[in-house]
Amino acid sequence: MEKEEKIEYLRSSLIKMKNVVVAFSAGVDSTFLLKFALDTLGRDNVLAVTVSSPIRFENESSQAVKIAKELNVRHVIIDLDETKDGNFAKNDPLRCYYCKYLTFSKLKEFARKDGIEFVIDGTNYDDVSKDYRPGLKALSELGIFSPLKDAQLTKKEIRELSKQMNLPTWDKFPQTCLATRFPYGMEITMERLKKVSKIESYLETLGLKVHRARYHDDRTLRIEVLPEDFSKLMDSKNEIIMMAKEMGFNYITLDLEGYRSGSLNEVLK
Known part of the structure; x- marks a missing residue:
């Protein structure tokens, strides 16, 4: 698909969902997705949720709060301690799977209490083909939607679009837990x-x-x-x-x- 087609696909996908919880880490992908969802669905239909935990940097939450305020989006921070889960702590090659399952199970529970059906994340099209990503299996099992991946938007395209939208994260280097x-x-x-x-x-x-x-x-x-x-x-x-x-x-x-x-x-x- 051409980039314009990808953008239209993304827009139509979000419109079908009507209201969403966005897993928001303040990274390149999740910031772009949050802004696009906000522009498409309106403030009342978008809720950004940031997870604070020992495996995430302390400044991630403060960055997320700052960006959320700039975007004027509804935003909450929830706490999670992955180290208390034995499967995660043993750190075998499926660690990322256990982590994603813990995190997004909590996000789904939070969304359900708020009456929101769809939880979406910033996985992009490159993520399905690069490196070892067992966490993607957890997202699939939990029914988490990845609109950027489904629209076949690459990291390069997301950076370009973010720059056009004047998002502060457009040139941010990737940060992992x-x-x-x-x-x-x-x-x-x-x-x-x-x-x-x-x-x-x-x-x-x-x-x-x-x-x-x-x-x-x-x-x-x-x-x-x-x-x-x-x-x-x-x-x-x-x-x-x-x-x-x-x-x-x-x-x-x-x-x-x-x-x-x-x-x-x-x-x-």
């Missing part, structure tokens, strides 16, 4: 999550385009940034080393291959 920082088989605990969150919060201040602090094991921290940002990282290496060693890491490494999405899934190939 903190659970993706741990190799499969390593239990995800609150203590480990706090360590990763603290280090990544510091990396956030260095002006890096994208960064990941991978909890390689209890002694080793592996940092990923884009190759062009290696020098920025090295300028602050002493502070990073000091912080990591205070947390108990013995080895603080820079991945010379640089940042790539889903690097911890490489062991599954």
Whole structure:
């Protein structure tokens, strides 16, 4: 389909739903979907819901609140603690499935109480073909709709449309939950999550385009940034080393291959 056809398909899909709960993380895709749904269905028929939990960055909720206010959309934040679920915490290759099932079960329950039939998320067309995404199975089982994916809108097209709509997220780098920082088989605990969150919060201040602090094991921290940002990282290496060693890491490494999405899934190939 041409881009204009995709947009019309998206619009008609939302009109058929009439009212929706949008899973809103303040990322590129969910912000675009929220704005498009708001323009299509009107304020009274759209509710943005943001999940706050230990595996999400603290500033995600504040960013979501800020954007929701700018868009003048109804918005609520609900709490969830995935680490209390044994299936999630054991961190096997189906972790993302368990996480999505927990999250969207709660969103469906919330929507039902509010009298809204449809819960929609920002999965795009690229997501169905790239990397390892077991979470998509949970969305399917729960009957969650992904209008961007169904309209075959790609990430590139969503960024272009977001820029045209003056959305602040149009050039935002992708951010994933903190659970993706741990190799499969390593239990995800609150203590480990706090360590990763603290280090990544510091990396956030260095002006890096994208960064990941991978909890390689209890002694080793592996940092990923884009190759062009290696020098920025090295300028602050002493502070990073000091912080990591205070947390108990013995080895603080820079991945010379640089940042790539889903690097911890490489062991599954």
